[in-house]
Amino acid sequence: MSGFAKPLKIALGLAVIAGLIFVPMNFNRYGLFILSQWAVMSIAAMGLNLTLGYAGQVSLAQGAFVGIGAYAAAIMTTHGWPLPAAILVAIALSFAVGWVLGYPALRVQHHYLAFVTLAFSTLAFLVFRNESWLTGGIYGISNIPRPHIFGFATNKPLPFYYVCLGSLAIVSVAVWWLIRSPWGRAFMALRENPLRAQSLGIDTRRYTLMAFAIGSALGGVAGALYAPLTQYIDPVPFNLSLSLDLLMMVIVGGAGFYFGPFLGAMIAVLLPEWLRFTEGYYLMLYAVAVMLLLIWSPTGILGILDRYMAARRTKAASALRAVAKSRLETVQ
């Protein structure tokens, strides 16, 4: 992104943030629900982007962590606990389970790891569905309350949208900080060359587990917001297809790019809604769009932008070189 001038980038960022705050004010109930869903899915996809895009560990279990977070929040808030406490529990729980799930990653890699996490995802779904004493089984949990934040009730769609947006902002800043910290660099070293990372003294074991645990914890946060958003949860939304959807979001947006998950979640949540005027065809068109995009740019949307910037930079550099060369010749 270094092709843009810095003030321009800041202005663009502020415009997007202002747009997200002010434009939805006159949205209807459904529009706000979709936009809140985008914010929640962005958080989950950001977690997966840490695990997959930065640390290079394939996970097909992010949907299960969204489920763990959602059930933790639903069970606690319906028993009278405040949502922030539930979010903390969701984080702790997902972090711990994610840490344990990271252990297979120490033994196997790539597609094998994908299948271990896939199996975990299915097991988690079975637990959600069958342990009805805890999760309500197929009947689910209803009447999940929305929180009071600093005394403000957020029962209406607009205030709760701001809760989701605010959480997205907090998570975004935290992730931004994390990937610029030594930890983030260790994650990238893990992705690029685990052997060299180890020889440089990076404890690859610990960082692999960390990458899984932190990514999963963000899935838990997303789930803890999803429960009060829909106010009713049952096992179905947390089956394997959610994990696959989240993986699709990360890849389509651009794995390993900071803004990838935001764009990927936008495509996965908003594009089907925009295509709804085509009625029965909308998911088909969505599938075709995703395939065409990946054929055009396997590194996702931000991959296109990245290539464009790189090409411009090369062009600019060779122009500079040509100028320097001609100057050299005139001097001679």
Next chain:
Amino acid sequence: MSNLFDLLVAGLATGAIYALVAVGFTLLWQTSQTINFAQGEFVMLPAFLMLAAMHAGAPFWLAIILGILLSMILLGLAFKMLLVDPMMRHGVLPLAIATMALAIGIKEAVKQFFSAEASPFPSIVPTGDISILGHAVSLQSIGVLGVAILAVLGLTTLLNRTSLGHQMQAAAQNPTVARIIGVPVERMILLTFLINAFLVALASLLITPIYLAKFSSGEVLGQAAFIAAIVGGFNQVRGAIAGGLLIGVLDNLAAAYVSTQYRAAVPMIFLIAVILFRPQGLLGRAEERTV
């Protein structure tokens, strides 16, 4: 005991179908590093192609032939040329994601253009029971098992006993050297895609009479085939066959003896155990990894 015998026969019959699907899955992996997340949908679609041909007035036998041919064109040729070829050199993951999108696309297309309801499908084997060793065994199970065994035998003969099969194996194991000694690698890869399309069409013909034709039926089947392929050995045809039979039997026994609620968990736990303790699969070779 008679209960156990019935469960084993039923398990072997579904396992044989899983094996067909899993073999196709491993063939694609070996020759082109394609992890086909749409494999289950590939099994679901041919039944609808055959149904469509019958609605157009074709007799059953002609519908079967048309269905298999159309599957080979759509799921073999078109799949390879339009989706796999442009993405193959960009690594495993983007292609895997693209096949997930393809799975959604196929499901939605069937739902939109055909029906969201389950449709009955005629069986190539007559219904009824015959008696083996004093047990009543359904003709359907025997027929399914027989056709699947024939298909697998045919395939292994092709791969191991013919020059064409040797060329295919060479193309899969070391494309660079194969190219040097004159194997038309591209054509061999295309051939594996056609074989996969044939196998899934055959599986579709065998399994649809049992479970009905439904747009969503590919999900369970695709997952079972995945597990079978990995449990048996991702890089071995005979591994995939063994894995398919094993998962079929395990699934049936788990439903009877563990609990119906957690029957789906048994193959998953088995899968995790295999990956952790013997990642190359029960019959597979360890893959050499580049660092």
